[in-house]
Amino acid sequence: MTPRPRDATATRAAILDAGRRQFARDGFERVTVRSVAAEVGVDPAMVMRYFTNKAGLFAEAAATELVLPDLAGLGPDEIADALVDRFFALFEESPTLLVLLRAAATSPEAAERLLAVILDQAGPALATAAVDRPAERAALVGSQILGFAFVRLVLGAPAAAAMSRDDVRAWVGPTLARYLTDPDLGP
Amino acid sequence: MTPRPRDATATRAAILDAGRRQFARDGFERVTVRSVAAEVGVDPAMVMRYFTNKAGLFAEAAATELVLPDLAGLGPDEIADALVDRFFALFEESPTLLVLLRAAATSPEAAERLLAVILDQAGPALATAAVDRPAERAALVGSQILGFAFVRLVLGAPAAAAMSRDDVRAWVGPTLARYLTDPDLGP
């Protein structure tokens, strides 16, 4: 066959990559189809060809898979370390979560998607570790993780931005552990 | 004198109020001068007359004063309750902080302003309560407060949105207390 042996999907991947970077840096509205195309060195119409829409490009750029490890049978401290490590790596390897975080602030659809990621992907894993009230505990874990990412990556607070992975483990790890496993917490 | 005894500043206040509501709901970019003027029932040019700019309107709509209570001499639990109560009231009485939170996600200037609010207004008050490392502990307190507000008000997570003030006290209060006063925390 070899219908189109050229690097057909190469520019498509380049557009997606540039779009992801720009969405992660500027949010949805401030990114223009033209700016993405310019970064790739391609005509703006290419974006429509491959993604039909600016929204289509965003949807693909914001596709996030948390792939959390199995938390069952782990002690509180191990759970906390596993969560910190995973999210630390997640924000480093690809900015999809940051894309979603930035866009969620001004777009109800993006907010809904981010909430779905937390509830549907992190929810089950966290529920196996929660002593009770899994919904509340998952929401609190999410609030601390997103809040820290916000202060560190969006606001750029020096004290938070300067922390190493081990620092984050030591500072916020215990909070996550208590949110999930402290039986005395809550009303 | 009475240079203009008419309700001169009334429409100005109405524009500011409508702008604040729309900025709190939609962020900076999605709000248009026209939409604000339409909500007030006034010509768009009135916005320029009173605020010179869309940016000028935003700047005034985002002016935030935390007015935190004095935390010196309080125990950990009292500190936590005082913080939760103050921020709970703050988000209810006026959406300026929400305006700043939403806009900070996509605007570096807004992010800088929100960071300044945390550092300059909350920082000193929190520093009096912190056992050590005031910068790190203030950043962590801010991350939890903003993160919870984000999950509750922006994402609208049911488990977080349904919490009463006392629920929030019971769930996140202890976290704030530990961030400030736990001497064993951190690396």
Next chain:
DNA sequence: GATCGAAGTCAACACGCGTGGACTTATACT
């Protein structure tokens, strides 16, 4: 070597935006 289809470019459209300036209205003072 002719041809077909995909990859990519070009110019333009329609729209909504922020903003500016000329114009109108109406109130308070002389």
Next chain:
DNA sequence: AGTATAAGTCCACGCGTGTTGACTTCGATC
């Protein structure tokens, strides 16, 4: 009554946006 002055309206400009359709290029197949 007349007038100055502030409040408010109208209209339109210029720009950047997302998006579209027709055109061009070019490599692989027959």
